[in-house]
Amino acid sequence: MKIYEICFSPTGGTQKVAGFMAGKLGNDTVNIDLTDRKADFKGIALNGDDVAVIAVPSYGGRVPAPAAERITQISGNGARAVIVCVYGNRAYEDTLAELQDCAIKAGFSVVAAVAAIAEHSIAHRYAANRPDRDDYTALDKFAEKIVAKLSRNDLTTPAIPGNRPYKKAGSVGFVPRPTAQCTSCGLCASRCPVGAISTDNPAKVDKKACISCMRCVAVCPHGARKVNRLLIAVANIMLKKACSTRKECELYI
Structure with missing residues (x-):
């Protein structure tokens, strides 16, 4: 077995x-x-x-x-x-x-x-x-x-x-973007589960393909991929009621 x-x-x-x-x-x-x-x-x-x-x-x-x-x-x-x-x-x-x-x-x-x-x-x-x-x-x-x-x-x-x-699947819409620290090493593109990031230019992202999984953020060796701070702030507010009590x-x- x-x-x-x-x-x-x-x-x-x-x-x-x-x-x-x-x-x-x-x-x-x-x-x-x-x-x-x-x-x-x-x-x-x-x-x-x-x-x-x-x-x-x-x-x-x-x-x-x-x-x-x-x-x-x-x-x-x-x-x-x-x-x-x-x-x-x-x-x-x-x-x-x-x-x-x-x-x-x-x-x-x-x-x-x-x-x-x-x-x-x-x-x-x-x-x-x-x-x-x-x-x-x-x-x-x-x-x-x-x-x-x-x-x-x-x-x-x-x-x-x-x-x-099932409930209707929605689009999260959180698309990470490279910051000035990006070296275009291509790791994010190679590790993206859906191939949403251009291998030639990591700044190019297929918004329709991106599933907001945050893999690119997690694997970037320079911490050079981020989601818009305002969007994160809004997400924190929207999730506060549902997420604050421990499950x-x-x-x-």
């Missing part, structure tokens, strides 16, 4: 949770990076004995479109799946329901679902430094319950929250 960590994590928060959960489920782990736009996901096939941790961030209560597309290209072949959504302490709404549908379409058998919290990728003041010690304690207990279910060969599907049809990790099994 292999453990597959199938993860879309542009800024690293989702990967922290996915890596922790996968590590608790087994030692023989295969990592599949869903942010790699050049990867051949159609060439990835699992076996029925395998277990996959499929993890995505929640973008406006939905699965990021490129992640959904790439997950459904993988051949699950009956492998058991633990689906995970990670959100910035606002709400995950239909993310788990959509992720469940993606996993089933790919041929996985969903046996558990986890909602976890990580620092908001745009408004960093919310869920700052999470997942924290309490989060990992909760996730550790979740993993114990999932391992016990797998050991019983229990393939029952848990009741997972969410609406069908806790949840397990559906």
Whole structure:
């Protein structure tokens, strides 16, 4: 049995949770990076004995479109799946329901679902430094319950929250731009999950392609990519009511 960590994590928060959960489920782990736009996901096939941790961030209560597309290209072949959504302490709404549908379409058998919290990728003041010690304690207990279910060969599907049809996907509109410190090294363009940044001129961004994932901001070695400060200030105000009260990790099994 292999453990597959199938993860879309542009800024690293989702990967922290996915890596922790996968590590608790087994030692023989295969990592599949869903942010790699050049990867051949159609060439990835699992076996029925395998277990996959499929993890995505929640973008406006939905699965990021490129992640959904790439997950459904993988051949699950009956492998058991633990689906995970990670959100910035606002709400995950239909993310788990959509992720469940993606996993089933790919041929996985969903046996558990986890909602976890990580620092908001745009408004960093919310869920700052999470997942924290309490989060990992909760996730550790979740993993114990999932391992016990797998050991019983229990393939029952848990009741997972969410609406069908899903809520309408909206455009966040936060498009990072280079500052004067940009050296045009091209790292942001090469690491962009959707190829929205010009490889010839990093200042050129396809606004329609950009999903506001903040990968370019996170990977820039010079800290030379930013979102407009006024937009960030507005986002902080808009999110204050929904994000100020601490949310806790949840397990559906």
